[in-house]
Amino acid sequence: MLKVGPSSGEIRRMSDEDIFLSRLKLLIIMAKAYLTGCPFGEYRKQAIIENSRFVFYHSLQSVNKVVSFKNRDLINQTGFGFTGDPHEEHIFYQRIQLLAVMVKALAQGRLKGHFREKALKENLNKICEALIFNFNVDNVQFLKVA
Amino acid sequence: MSQVSIPNVKIAVIDGDLLVRDFVSTVLMYCVNRDVLSFDNGKAAWRYLEGADSPDIIISEVDVSGMNGFELLAKFKAKHPDKKCLLMSANPEDEKIARDSGADAFLAKPVSVSDLFRVVEAFVV
Numbered sequence: 001m002l003k004v005g006p007s008s009g010e011i012r013r014m015s016d017e018d019i020f021l022s023r024l025k026l027l028i029i030m031a032k033a034y035l036t037g038c039p040f041g042e043y044r045k046q047a048i049i050e051n052s053r054f055v056f057y058h059s060l061q062s063v064n065k066v067v068s069f070k071n072r073d074l075i076n077q078t079g080f081g082f083t084g085d086p087h088e089e090h091i092f093y094q095r096i097q098l099l100a101v102m103v104k105a106l107a108q109g110r111l112k113g114h115f116r117e118k119a120l121k122e123n124l125n126k127i128c129e130a131l132i133f134n135f136n137v138d139n140v141q142f143l144k145v146a
Numbered sequence: 147m148s149q150v151s152i153p154n155v156k157i158a159v160i161d162g163d164l165l166v167r168d169f170v171s172t173v174l175m176y177c178v179n180r181d182v183l184s185f186d187n188g189k190a191a192w193r194y195l196e197g198a199d200s201p202d203i204i205i206s207e208v209d210v211s212g213m214n215g216f217e218l219l220a221k222f223k224a225k226h227p228d229k230k231c232l233l234m235s236a237n238p239e240d241e242k243i244a245r246d247s248g249a250d251a252f253l254a255k256p257v258s259v260s261d262l263f264r265v266v267e268a269f270v271v
Contacts, residue, residue, distance in 0.1 A: 001245045002268055004261040005254030008238035018256040019165045026173055026259045047176035054168075140263060142271045146179045 020058045024096060024127075027055050029135055029143075031103050031124055035117070036137045041146030045107045052104035059096040095127050152202050155270050158183040160191045160206040160218065161234065166257075170205060170234075173259055177266040188213030195222055200229070203269055205253070208235040208244070219247055230269050 005011070030048050034040075040048075102120050105111040111120065128134065137143055157174050159182060161167040171182045183201060185191035189212030195204065204222060208215035219231045232251040233244045244252045250269070253261060 001249055002251035002265070003241065003254070004251065004264050005257055008241065008254070011236055011238045011254045012256065013236040014163070014166050014169075014256040016165065019169050022256075022259055023169060023172075026176070029259065030176065041179035043175050043181055044179045047172050050168075051172050051176070054172075140267075142177060142266055 016058075020055070020062075023051055023055050023058075024131070025133060025135070027051055027099060027103055028124060028128060028131075028133060029137065031099065031106070031120060032135060032137045033143050034103075034106050035121065035124075038137065038143045039146035040107065044146055048107035049104055052100040052107070056097055056100035056104075059093045059100065063090060063093040063097070092127070092130055095123055099123050099127060152270055155180060155203065156183070156199075156201040158185065158191065158195065158201040158204045160185045160188060160204065160210055160215070162186050162207065162210050166207070166255075170257065170262065173262045174205075174266070177263065178270055187211045188215070188218050192218060192221060196225060200226055203230040203232065205232045205234060205265075208233050208237065208240045216243060216247055219244075219249055223248055232265065232269075 030051065099120075102111055102116075102123065106120075111117070155178055157178065157180070159167055159170045159174070161170065161184075164186070167184050167186065171184045175182045183194070185194070188206070188210045191204070191206070192213055195201070195218075200222075204218070206215040206218050210218075213221075215233045215235070219233060222229065222231050230250045231248075232253060233240065233249045234253040234255060234257060235241070235244070236255040238254070241252045241254070251265060253265070
């Protein structure tokens with residue numbers, strides 16, 4: 001029997017934050033796969049659009065929370081390891097929203113042009129830096145066929 | 147663990163938690179570029195699974211209403227011994243029961259994207 005996931009001491013129910021973080025990582029992989037030239041396919045496009053929509057709305061809620069904390073002079077409560085600067089966190093969620101819009105656009109064939117692709121790469125790099133997330137699409141063979 | 151390749155694979159996900167079910171379905175739909183079936187309870191899933199057009203792979207939460215994951219595993223394997231049944235759980239004690247019951251894989255929660263990629267690599271491609 002194949003076993004995947006955390007060791008028994010770390011097994012727990014999935015929280016909303018677990019789902020958001022996992023979907024954000026999936027969004028990053030989707031963008032990287034596009035930039036690497038992986039093919040789409042109809043259901044893959046549908047999955048990209050659904051995932052973009054989820055990440056966009058969740059990060060929109062998170063931005064509102066950050067603004068609310070800022071207004072009440074509270075420190076941030078999220079798990080992304082920010083230094084307590086609400087501005088830094090606010091920008092991070094804005095970048096995630098932008099990524100969601102960009103990835104949805106690419107699935108719909110609307111992200112065309114050298115500078116849009118450059119902007120996507122730059123935005124991806126900034127988000128990956130903040131998350132300390134590194135993923136090599138070349139290691140996943142099934143993404144290269146649709 | 148045997149490596150298999152299933153062309154035009156059909157997958158079903160069973161979990162009462164909408165957020166988890168949708169997340170797992172989205173990742174799998176993206177990986178295999180095929181539609182993925184989803185059910186929020188064991189009974190509804192079984193009504194579909196016992197039919198002739200049953201999926202090649204089912205991924206079920208153990209703690210699901212109507213019919214739990216272990217019951218679903220036993221019925222599914224009895225009817226389709228050549229197909230794959232994977233169980234997910236947030237309870238570490240379920241791993242041994244899953245192994246003894248003949249599950250093909252145990253997905254400990256929280257499930258990550260790379261865990262689901264490993265599942266696709268092991269059972270689909």
